[in-house]
Amino acid sequence: MKLYDTDLTSRLLLGTAQYPSPSVLLDAIKASATQVITVSLRREMPQGSAGGFYRLLQEANCHILPNTAGCHSASEAITTAKMARDLFETDWIKLEVIGQSDMLAPDVFELVEAAKILAKDGFKVFPYTTDDLSVGERLLDAGCDVLMPWGAPIGSGQGLRNPDRLRAMRAHFPNTPLIVDAGIGRPSDAIQAMELGMDAVLLNTAVAKAGNPVEMARAMSMAVRAGRMGYLADPMERRDMAVPSTPVFGLAELS
Amino acid sequence: MKITVNSIPHDVTGPTLHDLLVELGYITQGQPLALATALNDQFIAKSDRHEIALYSGDRVEILTPMQGG
Secondary structure, three states: OEEOOEEOOOOEEEEOOOOOOHHHHHHHHHHHOOOEEEEEEEEOOOOOOHHHHHHHHHHHOOEEEEEOOOOOOHHHHHHHHHHHHHHHOOOEEEEOOEEEOOOOEEOHHHHHHHHHHHHHOOOEEEEEEOOOHHHHHHHHHHOOOOEEEOOOOOOOOOOOOOHHHHHHHHHHOOOOOEEEEOOOOOHHHHHHHHHOOOOEEEEOHHHHOOOOHHHHHHHHHHHHHHHHHHHHOOOOOOOOOOOOOOOOOOOOOOO | OEEEEOOEEEEOOOOEHHHHHHHOOOEEOOEEOOOEEEEOOEEEOHHHOOOOEOOOOOEEEEEEEEEOO
């Protein structure tokens, strides 16, 4: 899979928040075999604890995808993106502009505006968006080469609430990497996303809040691979009625 | 001069943004923490912190890496 100019073998992107401890986070990153981890920026006091997290990120040896989580306007997101680029020395940005706090739904108007300005400034924008086709088109026009539609509200673990819309996105954007970002709760959700032809899955809470995050990270890694293989293997058509799999021809006539 | 850093008022000497980071302990023995800065809502690159003069009433944001999804 190619995201912008970067070739990746893993199709699982992993968030780094809410783990029980830094060591569990590091073990989960390794177990997931991910190559891309998401991070954030927050206020810090002098001699705070952030130095430890920064060292952990270096130890994880993954591509860093900083987010603009918590931003509610294009201008906030743009400033945050620039700060992230300066700090993490990457031009990748997971662009989140939240419009509505209860559902953490993207404000797609501000999102497109921010994407336009950031792409022009040389950022490689990974927009967290809805599954709306027109918004997707606007984001591509703005200079995004990747789209990240939600599967369900962030942190809800509800799985894919509208698989038909994701299928439509796959059909409408055949050559754009599509990453389901948010809503994945279980390995079966990740498999479903990949079977729909999504290029990758980004998840955080599903692993971090599992009873055993490291095992769940491993399970998600296998799920993503299984789903991708299933998609490429071209699943059979569904049928409304039963069709015997054992040949009927030659069946003994017994009473 | 009075500078607000992450919403907390401080009285610092300055005169530059870099000086403020040293004065408040964000940079110790020449070793900067991994941090990013903004002044009055405008991003300031680390390479510019030595040049940027502060004025009383300025608002500074200092951000560091944090766990995120």
